[in-house]
Amino acid sequence: MTGDRPPTRHVVVMGVSGCGKTTVARLLSELTGLRFVEADEFHSEANVARMRSGVPLDDAARWPWLRDLAGWMTARHREGVSTVLACSALKRSYRDVLRQGPPNVEFVHLDGPTEVIRERMATRTHPYMPASLLDSQAATLEPLGPDERGPVLDLRLPAEALAPLAADRLGLPLAVGGG
DSSP states (O other), rough: GGSSOOOHHHHHHOSSTTTTTHHHHHEEEEEEEEHHGGGGGGGOHHHHHHHHOOOOOOOOHHHHHHHHHHHHHHHHHTTTEEEEEOOOOSSSSHHHHHSSSOOOOOEEEOOOOHHHHHHHHTTTHHHSGGGGHHHHHHOOEEEEEEEOOOOOETTTSOHHHHHHHHHHHTTOOOOOOOO
């Protein structure tokens, strides 16, 4: 019976490309037992090709992707499974689409100096997200509003510190053996 299940939680670790959201979300998943998913895996081939060629996505390209992510979280909610999603969620309107999925969607915004992110991006490889798109992402980013649930954390902290800090700030219980 679904009435006997504890409520699900759905956390979106957000920020611009290179901020560390995938690493932090994976660690948060390991600490809490929430099911991890990388939002990049939901992009259409057209979106991937566009980004690979250095062209930023516009809203029209993002809406179906965001609806798919909300649908994935909703399906997990129906299964009684809590989730953690690594997703840029740059604009309030994008986060609004994600919130149309399951109840209890919360955000963890990894924020910090663009220079630090640019340095990180210079030393990493990504299958299609070139460092040249960082400026467009930074320009698009809308910080969490005062009515949006979730902490803003300094991305300069190591991921191993950010994940437990996010769990603490969100009041997420640690999984057995998760810390």
